[in-house]
Structures are given as structure tokens and as C-alpha cells.
């Protein structure tokens with residue numbers, strides 16, 4: 299179903315959305331009507347109650363149509379899950395039904411101008427004032443910002459470091475909430491990226507998820523699944539690029555033969571397919587570990603994100619090479635995939651940060667890590 303949706307509703311428009319920087323909200327709501335707005339959200343609030351492994355399959359399929367739109371749906375699902383998992387019953391009932399239908403969209407707000415990889419250094423503060431928190435600070439690079447209705451924001455309510463962080467849901471029309479300009483980007487043009495600014499922004503205490511001080515834990519728990527989804531988006535985008543490269547190689551003639559007849563190119567295609575399959579299979583293993591709440595799930599999710607996003611980018615880039623000069627032209631749809639997949643190596647934790655997470659398990663924490 300997700301594959302058909304991608305082919306019929308996303309793929310035909312993906313290049314235009316990229317060019318026009320159009321965020322296809324109506325199409326995302328159509329995806330939500332098929333159950334993709336709350337994939338692993340509980341069913342009592344309109345979720346689909348599926349597993350992380352199911353989500354990996356869905357995001358791979360959606361990304362064959364457009365990795366950017368699939369990736370935004372992934373972020374939206376991550377935010378909804380954070381509310382489902384850590385929110386009170388009242389918060390679940392208040393926020394999740396409209397998130398599952400994507401009548402409301404959600405954004406994940408962790409990164410700040412001075413705190414990216416070192417997210418626990420975040421400075422946006424939330425000071426208690428009666429029944430409200432007063433938020434001041436700025437979030438950077440927030441996907442969906444300005445359009446989203448619900449902002450899941452990591453703020454400082456206590457001491458420096460991870461244990462002084464809490465998670466607060468800020469609703470769109472809250473006075474004191476504003477947005478920066480839509481960033482001009484290399485890819486991911488079919489979704490907006492803006493700064494989110496809080497100036498004396500009063501948010502009810504009732505919007506805090508869980509107790510004070512567990513916000514960093516909530517943020518990281520969200521990212522375990524988010525990283526699987528982004529990895530799946532890379533695999534889907536790369537599979538789309540590989541399929542295009544295969545078709546092109548069979549058609550394109552050089553030196554009196556189809557370029558697919560050259561063994562050097564056949565070996566390249568074989569390696570692309572093999573590495574993609576290895577990354578996909580490992581991603582499923584990590585997704586199964588997260589479903590099983592395995593103790594090493596975070597480490598496996600970090601490994602999977604690194605492998606899937608690096609492999610996805612390499613395969614897409616090789617697919618561009620197989621298209622020769624035409625791969626560089628927008629009309630062939632390959633350069634967009636390469637541009638879109640590049641950022642998956644950076645966001646939801648850079649691939650260096652993924653190595654840090656894996657290395658901590660091997661050699662323990664060291665200075666700076």
C-alpha cells in the first residue's frame with residue numbers, strides 16, 4: 299500500500315515540489331488516512347498500532363516516491379510517539395487523534411544554534427511561573443517549523459547537562475512563539491526548515507511530558523526510532539535510484555552495446571544491490587531489537603542509521619554516475635535523490651555521533667564523548 303501510494307501520489311510530483319519548495323500537506327493527510335500518520339501509535343487515539351519493523355518497511359516504500367516527504371512523515375511519527383509513550387492520558391487524548399490524521403503536524407525541537415551534536419548543552423530555558431513555564435531561547439533547523447501545529451521542545455528547567463532538561467509541547471498560536479525564514483538548502487526542499495524562537499512564551503505546565511528532568515531521555519528515546527526511519531528513507535531513496543540506474547543502463551548505448559553489457563558496470567550494479575540489501579537487512583535487525591526492547595537497541599539503531607544513510611547516499615551517488623551527464627540534470631530525478639539523502643548523514647545525530655554511541659559501548663565514555 300505504501301509503495302502504491304508513493305508511486306501514485308508522491309513520485310509524479312516530487313521534482314516539482316522540490317523545485318517549488320512546496321510542502322505537500324494534503325498528500326501527507328492522504329497518507330495519514332491510510333494509517334501512516336501514527337504508525338506505531340496506540341489504536342485508542344487513532345494510531346495504527348504497528349511495529350518498528352513495519353515502520354521501516356513503510357518508510358522505505360514511501361521514500362521510493364519522495365525521501366523528503368517520507369522523512370517529514372517520519373519526524374511527525376517520532377513526535378507523536380513521544381507524546382504517546384511519555385504523555386499523560388489527558389495529553390494523549392488531547393494531542394494524538396489530530397496528529398494521527400495529520401490534521402495537526404508535529405515538529406521535533408532539540409537542536410540550537412550553539413548545541414547540535416552536543417544536544418545536552420541546550421540553553422533554551424523554561425522558568426516556572428505558577429501554572430505556566432516561561433520559555434526563552436531558540437531552536438535551529440526545525441523541520442516543518444512554521445507550518446506544524448505542535449512543537450515537541452526540549453528545554454532547560456534545571457541544572458546544566460542532560461538531567462536538567464524537560465520536554466514541553468508548545469502549540470502553534472502560543473504568544474511569544476515565532477519562526478525564522480525558511481532556510482535555503484541543498485535538498486529536502488519539499489519541507490520547510492526554520493528556526494523556532496521563544497520570547498517570553500508562556501506554556502501551561504500541563505503541556506510538560508512526564509516529570510521534570512527526563513526530557514533528554516525522552517528526546518533520545520524518540521531518536522532511536524527516528525534513526526531507523528531516516529535509515530529506511532535512505533534505503534528507499536537509494537532503491538529508487540538503483541532501479542532508475544538499472545533501467546537506464548539497459549537502454550543507454552556506448553561503444554556499440556548497452557552500457558549494462560559492460561562487466562565493470564555490472565559489478566558496480568551488483569555491489570550497489572548487495573550493499574543496499576545488507577544495510578536493509580541490518581536495519582530490520584535493529585528495528586526488531588527496538589520492538590523487543592532489547593538492551594542493546596540504542597546501539598543497534600545507531601549502527602543501522604550510520605550504515606543505512608552512508609550506503610543509501612553512496613548507492614544514489616553511484617546511480618547518478620551510471621546516468622553520466624544526464625544524471626546531473628534535474629529531469630532524470632537522480633540528482634534530487636542524492637541531494638535529499640545527503641542530509642540523512644547529518645541529522646538525527648551525525649554519523650560521527652552514531653560512531654560515538656557505538657564506541658561508548660566498546661571502550662566506555664572518554665573526554666568529549
Ligand SMILES: Cc1cc2nc3c(=O)[nH]c(=O)nc-3n(C[C@H](O)[C@H](O)[C@H](O)COP(=O)(O)OP(=O)(O)OC[C@H]3O[C@@H](n4cnc5c(N)ncnc54)[C@H](O)[C@@H]3O)c2cc1C
Nearest residue numbers: 406407408409414415416439440441644645646647648650
Ligand atoms: C535539513 C535539516 C533538518 C533538520 N531538522 C531538525 C529537526 O527537525 N529538529 C532538530 O532538533 N534538529 C534538526 N536538524 C539539526 C541536526 O540534527 C543537526 O544539524 C545535527 O545534529 C548536527 O548538529 P550541528 O549542525 O550543530 O553540527 P555540530 O554539532 O556543530 O557538528 C559539526 C561537525 O563536528 C562533528 N562532531 C561534533 N562532535 C563530535 C565528536 N565528539 N567527535 C567527532 N565529531 C564530532 C559532527 O559530526 C559534524 O561533522 C536538522 C538539520 C538539517 C540540516
